[in-house]
Amino acid sequence: xxxxxxxxxxxxxxxxxxxxxxxxxxxxxxxxxxxxxxxxxxxxxxxxxxxxxxxxxxxxxxxxxxxxxxxxxxxxxxxxxxxxxxxxxxxxxxxxxxxxxxxxxxxxxxxxxxxxxxxxxxxxxxxxxxxxxxxxxxxxxxxxxxxxxxxxxxxxxxxxxxxxxxxxxxxxxxxxxxxxxxxxxx
Amino acid sequence: xxxxxxxxxxxxxxxxxxxxxxxxxxxxxxxxxxxxxxxxxxxxxxxxxxxxxxxxxxxxxxxxxxxxxxxxxxxxxxxxxxxxxxxxxxxxxxxxxxxxxxxxxxxxxxxxxxxxxxxxxxxxxxxxxxxxxxxxxxxxxxxxxxxxxxxxxxxxxxxxxxxxxxxxxxxxxxxxxxxxxxxxxxxxxxxxxxxxxxxxxxxxxxxxxxxxxxxxxxxxxxxxxxxxxxxxxxxxxxxxxxxxxxxxxxxxxxxxxxxxxxxxxxxxxxxxxxxxxxxxxxxxxxxxxxxxxxxxxxxxxxxxxxxxxxxxxxxxxxxxxxxxxxxxxxxxxxxxxxxxxxxxxxxxxxxxxxxxxxxxxxxxxxxxxxxxxxxxxxxxxxxxxxxxxxxxxxxxxxxxxxxxxxxxxxxxxxxxxxxxxxxxxxxxxxxxxxxxxxxxxxxxxxxxxxxxxxxxxxxxxxxxxxxxxxxxxxxxxxxxxxxxxxxxxxxxxxxxxxxxxxxxxxxxxxxxxxxxxxxxxxxxxxxxxxxxxxxxxxxxxxxxxxxxxxxxxxxxxxxxxxxxxxxxxxxxxxxxxxxxxxxxxxxxxxxxxxxxxxxxxxxxxxxxxxxxxxxxxxxxxxxxxxxxxxxxxxxxxxxxxxxxxxxxxxxxxxxxxxxxxxxxxxxxxxxxxxxxxxxxxxxxxxxxxxxxxxxxxxxxxxxxxxxxxxxxxxxxxxxxxxxxxxxxxxxxxxxxxxxxxxxxxxxxxxxxxxxxxx
Numbered sequence: 001x002x003x004x005x006x007x008x009x010x011x012x013x014x015x016x017x018x019x020x021x022x023x024x025x026x027x028x029x030x031x032x033x034x035x036x037x038x039x040x041x042x043x044x045x046x047x048x049x050x051x052x053x054x055x056x057x058x059x060x061x062x063x064x065x066x067x068x069x070x071x072x073x074x075x076x077x078x079x080x081x082x083x084x085x086x087x088x089x090x091x092x093x094x095x096x097x098x099x100x101x102x103x104x105x106x107x108x109x110x111x112x113x114x115x116x117x118x119x120x121x122x123x124x125x126x127x128x129x130x131x132x133x134x135x136x137x138x139x140x141x142x143x144x145x146x147x148x149x150x151x152x153x154x155x156x157x158x159x160x161x162x163x164x165x166x167x168x169x170x171x172x173x174x175x176x177x178x179x180x181x182x183x184x185x186x
Numbered sequence: 187x188x189x190x191x192x193x194x195x196x197x198x199x200x201x202x203x204x205x206x207x208x209x210x211x212x213x214x215x216x217x218x219x220x221x222x223x224x225x226x227x228x229x230x231x232x233x234x235x236x237x238x239x240x241x242x243x244x245x246x247x248x249x250x251x252x253x254x255x256x257x258x259x260x261x262x263x264x265x266x267x268x269x270x271x272x273x274x275x276x277x278x279x280x281x282x283x284x285x286x287x288x289x290x291x292x293x294x295x296x297x298x299x300x301x302x303x304x305x306x307x308x309x310x311x312x313x314x315x316x317x318x319x320x321x322x323x324x325x326x327x328x329x330x331x332x333x334x335x336x337x338x339x340x341x342x343x344x345x346x347x348x349x350x351x352x353x354x355x356x357x358x359x360x361x362x363x364x365x366x367x368x369x370x371x372x373x374x375x376x377x378x379x380x381x382x383x384x385x386x387x388x389x390x391x392x393x394x395x396x397x398x399x400x401x402x403x404x405x406x407x408x409x410x411x412x413x414x415x416x417x418x419x420x421x422x423x424x425x426x427x428x429x430x431x432x433x434x435x436x437x438x439x440x441x442x443x444x445x446x447x448x449x450x451x452x453x454x455x456x457x458x459x460x461x462x463x464x465x466x467x468x469x470x471x472x473x474x475x476x477x478x479x480x481x482x483x484x485x486x487x488x489x490x491x492x493x494x495x496x497x498x499x500x501x502x503x504x505x506x507x508x509x510x511x512x513x514x515x516x517x518x519x520x521x522x523x524x525x526x527x528x529x530x531x532x533x534x535x536x537x538x539x540x541x542x543x544x545x546x547x548x549x550x551x552x553x554x555x556x557x558x559x560x561x562x563x564x565x566x567x568x569x570x571x572x573x574x575x576x577x578x579x580x581x582x583x584x585x586x587x588x589x590x591x592x593x594x595x596x597x598x599x600x601x602x603x604x605x606x607x608x609x610x611x612x613x614x615x616x617x618x619x620x621x622x623x624x625x626x627x628x629x630x631x632x633x634x635x636x637x638x639x640x641x642x643x644x645x646x647x648x649x650x651x652x653x654x655x656x657x658x659x660x661x662x663x664x665x666x667x668x669x670x671x672x673x674x675x676x677x678x679x680x681x682x683x684x685x686x687x688x689x690x691x692x693x694x695x696x697x698x699x700x701x702x703x704x705x706x707x708x709x710x711x712x713x714x715x716x717x718x719x720x721x722x723x724x725x726x727x728x729x730x731x732x733x734x735x736x737x738x739x740x741x742x743x744x745x746x747x748x749x750x751x752x753x754x755x756x757x758x759x760x761x762x763x764x765x766x767x768x769x770x771x772x773x774x775x776x777x778x779x780x781x782x783x784x785x786x787x788x789x790x791x792x793x794x795x796x797x798x799x800x801x802x803x804x805x806x807x808x809x810x811x812x813x814x815x816x817x818x819x820x821x822x823x824x825x826x827x828x829x830x831x832x833x834x835x836x837x838x839x840x841x842x843x844x845x846x847x848x849x850x851x852x853x854x855x856x857x858x859x860x861x862x863x864x865x866x867x868x869x870x871x872x873x874x875x876x877x878x879x880x881x882x883x884x885x886x887x888x889x890x891x892x893x894x895x896x897x898x899x900x901x902x903x904x905x906x907x908x909x910x911x912x913x914x915x916x917x918x919x920x921x922x923x924x925x926x927x928x929x930x931x932x933x934x935x936x937x938x939x940x941x942x943x944x
Binding site for chain 1: 195197204207208210211212214216217219220221222223224225226227228229230266267268293294297298299300302303304306309310315316317318319320321674678679684712713714715716843844905906
C-alpha cells in the first residue's frame with residue numbers, strides 16, 4: 001500500500017497541473033504538467049504518454065475512463081444524464097464551453113478546469129461568490145465518481161506504473177484535501 | 187455565506203434565483219477574473235433561459251448504412267445537441283416506425299465510451315499497444331509523405347492499396363475510392379466477400395441482379411424462403427410474409443439450419459447443405475413433367491429452354507435428388523407442384539446459399555425453376571436475390587481524375603466491386619486489382635511493386651477476411667497501415683495509424699437499399715464527437731497536404747463539406763425515379779421509387795435479350811452453359827462448419843455494444859446433440875474446434891436446430907475476445923463472382939472442422 005506523498009505544491013497548483021495532465025494533447029504537454037506536479041520519477045515523454053493513453057485515453061479500451069457518466073450512469077456510454085447535469089452546472093457557474101457536444105463536459109480534465117477556476121477566484125481574487133457552487137460540484141458530483149475512477153486505475157497501476165500511480169495519488173490527495181478543507185469561504 | 191446544499195439547490199433548480207444569481211455574477215465582475223482554461227467566462231449570460239424543462243427536441247432524418255437488407259429510414263431526436271433516441275421513420279412503409287435491435291442501439295453506438303476519439307499512432311510497432319496521440323495535421327502529413335515517397339521511389343502509386351467494404355454503404359462513402367482515384371493508379375482489394383457468386387448467376391440468367399419490391403410479397407400466394415433468415419436479418423420483410431400467410435399463402439423455409447424464420451413458416455424443409463441446386467433442378471423437372479410449366483412465357487422470353495429440358499430429362503433422376511438432398515421425394519413433388527399451381531409465387535434466395543464452391547450454379551438452378559414456373563416478371567413473383575436499380579447516383583465523390591502523368595498497370599480496366607461501376611474512357615493504365623477474398627495472400631505475394639501502404643476503411647479486415655496468421659504477417663510487412671474506423675477492433679490493433687471516423691449522425695449522406703425501394707437522407711444531427719472526421723473530410727485533408735508537398739499530386743477537392751458532396755450525387759434520373767424535385771424534400775421523410783416489376787416487359791439485359799437457360803457467357807467463364815448440377819466441395823474434415831450472420835450484429839458491427847453483449851456476450855459453437863454425445867460434450871462445456879487452418883476454444887450449446895454433422899458458429903467481433911470464426915475458414919473460392927465484381931466469392935460454408943472436449 002503506497003502512502004500519499006506530502007504536498008509540496010499548493011492546492012491551486014496541484015489542481016492546475018492535474019487538469020493539464022488530463023487535458024494534455026501530446027507527450028510534451030503531458031510531461032510538462034507531470035513534472036510540474038513534483039514527480040521525482042524518471043520517465044521519457046513518450047513512455048509517459050503511451051502509458052497514460054493505455055490508462056485513460058485509448059485507442060483500445062482504457063483501464064479507467066475519465067468521464068463521470070461512466071461511473072454514475074452507465075459504464076459503456078458517455079454524454080448521458082450526468083454529463084448534462086454538469087453542463088447545466090457550468091452554465092450556472094458562468095462558464096461557456098467551446099467544446100460543447102464535442103468533448104463531454106464531465107471529462108475529468110474539464111471538471112478539474114472548472115474546479116481550478118472557481119478555486120482561483122476565491123484564492124487569488126478573493127471573490128467568494130461562487131464558493132457554494134464549487135462545494136456543491138465537489139461534494140455532490142466530483143466526489144461521487146473521482147474516487148471510483150482512482151480506485152479502478154490504481155488497482156492496475158500499483159503493480160504496473162509508478163508514473164500513473166503518482167498521478168492518481170496526487171489526484172486522490174487533492175480530492176481528500178479539498179473535501180476536508182473548510183476553504184476560505186467556509 | 188456558508189455551504190448549504192439547500193441554498194445551492196435553490197440556485198441550481200429555481201429559475202428566478204438563477205437569474206438573479208447570474209445577474210449578480212455579471213454585475214460583480216467575477217467573469218473577468220476567471221483565470222481561463224478550457225472553460226471560458228460566459229460574457230453573454232442569458233439570464234432569460236430558465237434552467238430546466240424548456241428545451242425541446244429537434245428532429246433529423248437519418249438512415250442505417252450498414253450493409254443490411256432493411257437499410258432503415260430513421261428519425262433522430264436531439265436535445266441541446268445530444269442525441270436522445272431514434273425511431274424508424276413512419277413515412278417509410280417498409281421501415282414503418284420500427285428499427286431492429288441493432289438500429290435501436292444507435293445512441294449507445296454514437297456515445298459509446300469505446301469509440302475511437304483521436305488520431306493515434308502506434309509507436310512500439312504493430313500490435314505493441316503503445317499509442318501516441320497525434321494531431322490530424324501530423325497524421326495526414328505522415329500519410330501524404332509516405333504516398334509521395336512511394337510514388338517517387340516506385341514511379342507509380344501501385345504500392346498504395348485500399349481495402350474498403352461494407353461498413354458504410356452511403357453513396358458519398360465512395361469518396362474513399364475517390365480519394366484513391368485522385369492520387370493516381372493504385373492497388374485495390376477488389377471483389378466482394380458477400381454475394382458475388384449470386385450476382386454473377388443472376389447476371390448470366392437475366393443480365394442483371396434485379397428483384398421485385400419486397401413489399402409485394404404480401405400478395406404472393408406461395409413464398410419459398412431459401413437459405414435466408416429475415417426473422418433475424420431483415421425483420422421488416424417479415425411483416426409482408428406474415429401478411430401473405432394470413433391471407434392464405436404458403437410459406438416454406440428451405441435451409442440446412444432450423445432458423446428463427448423456419449419457426450414462423452408453414453413448412454420447414456431441412457436440406458443437406460450444398461444440394462439446393464439439385465433440388466431446384468428436380469423441382470423443375472417435376473413441374474415440366476406435370477405440364478405445369480409456363481410454356482407460353484418460356485417461348486416468348488427465354489433462350490435455351492430446350493437444352494435445359496433435355497438436360498433435366500437426361501441427367502436429373504428424382505430418386506437421386508431425394509437421396510442427395512435428404513428430402514423425401516413425395517415432399518419434393520408436393521412442394522414443386524403446389525408452387526407451380528400458386529400464382530404469383532416467389533422465391534427469396536439468401537446470401538448464404540451461394541457461399542459454396544457450387545454457389546453460383548445453385549442460384550442459377552433456382553432462377554431457372556422460378557422461370558419455368560412462369561413467375562419471372564410478375565407482380566409478387568420473381569427470383570429475389572437483391573438489386574441495385576435505385577443506385578443510379580452520380581458517384582461524384584468517387585469520380586476523380588488522375589493527376590497528370592499518372593502511371594499504373596497497362597491493360598483492360600477491371601471491375602471494382604458491385605456497387606459503383608462507373609464508366610468512362612478507357613485509359614492507358616489501370617489500377618492493380620487484388621482479390622479481396624484472399625487479402626492476406628495477395629498482400630504478401632504482390633510484387634513489382636510490393637504493397638507498402640494499406641488504407642483500411644469501412645472494413646474490419648481481421649474479423650471478415652481469412653487466415654488470421656497470414657494476415658498478421660501481411661500487415662507486419664507493410665510500411666504503413668492506416669485504419670479509419672469508429673471502434674478499436676483487431677484490425678486497428680495491427681495498424682500504424684488509426685483515424686477516428688464519424689457516424690452517419692455526424693455527417694451528411696444518402697442511402698438506398700439493395701433490397702427495398704426507399705431513398706433516405708442522412709442529415710448531420712449532431713456535431714462530430716471528440717476529433718472524429720468524416721471519410722470525405724479525411725480525403726480532403728490528404729489532398730490539401732499532398733498538394734502542399736507536391737503541387738498537382740492529388741485531384742480530390744481540398745475542402746469537403748459532406749452536405750455539398752451529397753448534393754452533387756443527385757441527378758434528374760434519381761429525382762424522376764423517386765418522384766421528387768429536390769433532395770431537400772427528403773427532409774420531410776424518405777421516398778420510394780416508382781413501382782416497377784422487373785422484366786415485366788420481357789426485356790432482359792442478357793446478350794440474347796431473353797432469360798438465358800443456356801448462357802454462352804457462362805460457358806466461356808465457368809465451363810457450363812446450363813445451370814447444371816455441380817457437386818458441393820468434398821469434406822476435408824469430419825464436420826461441416828457454417829458461419830451465418832447473427833441477429834445481434836451486422837458482420838462485425840454492433841456486437842461490441844453493451845446492449846448486444848447483455849444478451850450475447852460470448853461466442854458459442856452450436857452442436858447437434860448426437861454429435862455432442864459421440865464426443866462426450868455437454869451443454870456449456872468448453873470445446874476446441876479445429877482444422878488445418880486453426881483452432882478456436884469456445885463453449886458448446888447443444889441444439890438439433892443444427893443437423894448432425896454440422897457445427898454452427900456465428901461470425902462476430904466481440905470486445906475483449908479474440909474469437910474469430912474466420913480463423914477456421916480457408917479462402918477457397920466459390921464457383922462464380924469474377925464476372926461482375928472482379929473476384930470470386932468465398933466458399934465460407936464449405937469449411938470443415940473437427941472438435942474435442944477440453
